[in-house]
Structures are given as structure tokens and as C-alpha cells.
Amino acid sequence: MVDTKQTSVYNAGVPELKLLYTRHDIEVRIKQLASRISDDYNGRSPLVIGVLKGAVIFLADLVREIELPLEIDFIGMSSYGSDTTTCGQAVVTSNPTAALDGRDIIIVEDIVDTGICLKALREYLASRHPASVRVCALLDKPSRRRVPVAVDYAGFEIPDKFVVGYGLDCAQRYRNLPAIYTLEDNDVREY
Ligand SMILES: O=P(O)(O)OC[C@H]1O[C@H](OP(=O)(O)OP(=O)(O)O)[C@H](O)[C@@H]1O
Numbered sequence: 001m002v003d004t005k006q007t008s009v010y011n012a013g014v015p016e017l018k019l020l021y022t023r024h025d026i027e028v029r030i031k032q033l034a035s036r037i038s039d040d041y042n043g044r045s046p047l048v049i050g051v052l053k054g055a056v057i058f059l060a061d062l063v064r065e066i067e068l069p070l071e072i073d074f075i076g077m078s079s080y081g082s083d084t085t086t087c088g089q090a091v092v093t094s095n096p097t098a099a100l101d102g103r104d105i106i107i108v109e110d111i112v113d114t115g116i117c118l119k120a121l122r123e124y125l126a127s128r129h130p131a132s133v134r135v136c137a138l139l140d141k142p143s144r145r146r147v148p149v150a151v152d153y154a155g156f157e158i159p160d161k162f163v164v165g166y167g168l169d170c171a172q173r174y175r176n177l178p179a180i181y182t183l184e185d186n187d188v189r190e191y
């Protein structure tokens with residue numbers, strides 16, 4: 001089991017994890033993002049759509065800091081395979097349940113990396129005629145963009161490292177770590 005109190009850990013057969021953002025760093029940044037969103041959407045009732053699965057933990061913490069009569073929904077998107085390698089495509093794997101036409105939608109992502117997932121999501125939403133669409137992502141990795149997409153509310157801009165924890169996975173593991181770590185290992189091949 002990973003000891004999340006340490007800044008660097010190594011378990012046999014498990015890649016080395018280096019602490020990038022503590023739980024406290026994340027909490028502080030989320031309060032700032034939520035305050036901006038609360039101000040920007042004052043008087044409106046946005047529909048906050050979390051992108052499964054990675055955004056679940058960030059969304060849960062973010063919405064509890066937003067002071068608006070918002071609604072929550074989820075969309076299933078998948079662009080990565082079983083490890084850290086992108087397949088270069090994103091597909092919708094489950095639809096939101098709410099009607100999207102005329103809604104002020106805030107997409108919540110854990111990370112925007114190549115932008116492929118977000119571009120596909122924007123195209124999907126555009127065909128459903130929302131009133132507006134903005135994106136809130138905890139992490140933004142602009143050096144890896146393959147398609148130009150903008151993040152309206154970005155938590156942290158990060159370097160070109162594969163990150164895990166706080167919802168982010170490698171081969172479905174590490175999502176439950178309360179902080180964010182970089183994977184320092186040869187296991188992170190081309191991703
Ligand atoms: O900018 P991109 O290169 O498209 O990558 C970002 C997307 O990839 C990850 O999701 P993934 O498809 O791995 O599924 P998950 O959320 O279930 O982990 C992440 O959660 C984002 O949704």
C-alpha cells in the first residue's frame with residue numbers, strides 16, 4: 001500500500017510516485033476556482049457535467065464549494081487504454097441524463113492533456129444546443145496538446161509528466177490517493 005504521507009515512495013513492482021500537489025494544495029485551489037465560478041454564474045443554475053471516471057473526486061469537492069443552485073450530471077468518455085497510452089480517439093460511453101438544450105454547462109475534467117477527449121466532448125455537446133459551455137479542469141498539461149482546446153477554469157498547469165491520484169489513474173489504479181503524484185518510472189512509456 002502506498003504511504004501517502006511520504007513525498008516519494010517505492011514498492012516492489014509499483015512505479016515510484018513523487019508528490020506534486022498535496023491535499024491541502026488542492027483544497028485551496030478548489031476554493032479559488034469555486035469562488036470564480038460562483039461569481040461568474042451568479043443568478044444562474046448551471047449544469048455541472050463530470051467526465052467519468054477521472055473527474056468524480058474533483059467534482060465532488062468542487063461542487064460543495066460552489067454557492068449556486070447547480071445540478072450535477074455525468075458523461076462517460078474514454079480515450080485511454082488499459083495503461084498510460086492514448087489511442088488517439090475519444091468515445092462517449094454513457095450519456096448525461098439531463099436535457100442539455102438551453103443549459104449553462106460546466107464540464108468538469110480531472111485533466112486536459114492532448115485535448116482529444118475535450119474536443120470530442122465539445123462536439124457532442126454542441127449538437128445538443130446548450131446555452132453555454134465552459135470547462136473546469138483541475139490539471140492542464142498544455143505542452144501535450146494535439147488539438148487546440150481552451151480551459152476556462154484551470155486548477156494547475158503541469159509539466160509533461162504522467163500524474164495519478166485524486167481521481168487520476170494508471171491502468172485504473174491510484175484514483176483513491178488523496179493527493180496528486182507524478183509517476184516516475186519506465187513503466188510510463190509513450191502516452
Ligand atoms: O486530453 P486527453 O489526452 O484527451 O486526456 C484527458 C482525458 O483522459 C483521461 O480520461 P480517460 O479516458 O483515461 O478515462 P478515465 O477518466 O476513466 O480515467 C482524463 O480523465 C481525461 O478525461
Ligand code: HPA
Nearest residue numbers: 113161162163164168169
Ligand atoms: O497524466 C495523466 N494521468 C492520468 N490520466 C491521464 N489522462 C491523460 N493524461 C493523464
Ligand SMILES: [Mg+2]
Nearest residue numbers: 051052053054
Ligand atoms: Mg477522464
